[in-house]
Amino acid sequence: MLGPMVARMRRPLRLWSAGCATGEEVATLLVMLAEVGAESSSTVLGTDISETAITRARELCFSAEQLQRVPSGARERWFLPAPGGRFTLVGHLKDRAGFECHNLMDLPYPTAVEGQGFDVIVCRNVLIYFSPESFERVVASLAARLAPEGMLVLSAAEPLLRTPPSLRTVRFEQAFFYARAQEATAFVDAVLPGAPRTPSSGGLPAVGTRQPLPRTPSVSGLPAVGASTSLRTATSGRFPAVAPQKPEGSTEVQPGDAGAHSEADALFAKVLEWASSGGEASPQTAESLRRCLALDPDLSAARYLMGMLLEQRGALAEAAAEYRRALRSLEEGRARATPFFLNNARLQVACARAIERVERGAGPPPAR
Template identity: 50%
Template sequence: MQGPSSITSYVAQRTGTALSKQQLMRLNDAIAARIGGRPEELYLEHLKSTRGAHELAELMASISVYKTDLFRDEGQLEAVRSYALLPKAKERRPLRVWSAGCATGEEVATLLILLSETGAHPESTVLGSDISNHALGRAQAQRFSPELMRRVPEVLRGRYFHKAQDGAFELVGLLKERASFVRHNLMDVPYPLPPGGGGFDLIFCRNVLIYFTQSAFEKTIACFAERLAPNGVLVLSAAEPLLQPQKDLELVRHAQSFMYVKRDPSVPPPKPSAPPSAFDTGPRRAVTGEFRIAPAVGVPAPPAPARRPITQELPVVKSPEQEHEHDGEKLFQLVLEWAAAGASDTETESGLKRCLYLEPSLACARYLLGMLYENKGNKADAASEYRRAMSLLREGRAVATPFFLNDARLKVVVERALARLGYPDR
């Protein structure tokens, strides 16, 4: 296998990607196919020029993962709906939402539907952005195969999609026109602004930053923080916890999910609503020009757990016997909150180790411990934790936590981490 060249290093750096071995191979193949007879330096010069953006996107296509879904991670969406969207919708002003790294647009459609279902102002908008022109082309069409519709509740299918003759489902025009798309590389500043300026009320960037290097991750988070409106909410996938405290961003746990809120002391934080049910399951109704709050039907969901101050410290444990009185899963939750609230890496590491002492099969804690080691440059220990997490997952022994990734997703992320380190996962 060819190693990194000046071109592959440039592509990795320009896109923020931490290249795995497989990606490096695919990238080398794509470069070989596109460079023609040109010397490497000339091709690199072209890539770096303003005309090279298209070429960069083509190379990026060889290493990108476009996997996405409608209503991906329903638990997290429900938390966002009740913590962020419902209270903001009551403000009766157009909400500005951004799906960064939207791939083929499923997340954009999901967000448009959620806005409608929460009764957001009819002029609320969703911006979708991605580095890939190809993905954006498909996103703009907002047409989805029947396979992608499997998570969409029946009632929402009827309400928000037309079935085309070829069997595809197309989002209704009234929602579609509230979406706009822009090609944007998250490594490029300035970041997009919402229509009319100001900041975004909600930024979704899920399953994008897991592929980034640590420095690209940090830069992106800082730029998102800057683009959020006061009390705006940042939603990452559960695999992307912010283990370091971020200026302006506060970790909030709600309904077993994590979100990050840009605090503005002059604006009171949103009051989370305990929603009656995820979606109205009533009969089909016509979509009019107005987004309406769906009448609540169905069994009320249990109230959302009370928010714990994130500054809460880990319980002081004086002896191993006493340690057993604590539950590893609960401690894991606390460690995450504690880490995001400002604990040092060393403190977070020791917290995670304590969780694993209490519950050695907590694969998510192993994964995060691996991430900490990896960030410190300790590849061998990182790989060892990732491998142990992988064995737990493969053997069905992993203890799942309801607020973190489910086993299937955690497996993908751990596989990815091992590949990134260049270690086979067996």
């Protein structure tokens, strides 16, 4: 949460929206800073690979449709009517924004004012386009741009398979965020491998959403922007062992029974709980996910994680099959949303990108 960060640091905060598209996320972060009482000299940097997107982002002016998820009170406080039925962010918040055209595959990375690290870096729904190797290199580079107590915010759908040692996982009620580790390494420029130059996309997320605070008072971060969360581990990034368990007091159920979905959800929640502990993957992890899918074959979030686990193990053909089944359930409207993957539309995009990624990794089929 930004509120505890503002209270603890008592100084201007520096935020970076990496892959900001046409500025929706930058506007959201500026409003959030204002609503939690951040110092007036706090800033938000927005970067994107697309010069066209950055040109539009600099206006910080949005259509009524883009603002439809913003609560009416926040719209009235922070947005002013503009020509053409559009709405522009109030001037004093606009002044806190900066924009640059930047490709995450290019070095050097942006730096915060006066060379300091960023307190929060938000990079959501961008890295699903990258190969696992490029993804890991970019995440490590983003982590190196964090301030000592900085937080990295990714989306749930992004396939981080190995977490760099410079990050540690912070578990919230329905999200994982990543804090810079105490002994993080300094940023070192290096040649990054190629990745598709696909600009990010986005709609303006809801402003002013309140998430439950973590129970540990010394840990704080930014709530999941746009009702999207991130699943990662703090050490190896692999899914840890978790034995299949039934919820307390539950009875045996079969697929199609009234209790099948609730048991699948409880087991899936247990997988997520163990995933945040930083343990190693084991056959029990896959067994737990298979049990989820036996109870509810259309639990696409669990099937997506199964695909990630198989991809991590190098079983690319099997991973692609799981991603395809998850995508089919989503496209046909059979998939249920889960608390951790709140946005099925974005999970659908992530599945499609994952299929492309593993097919690229598998290469052409062998000659017969």
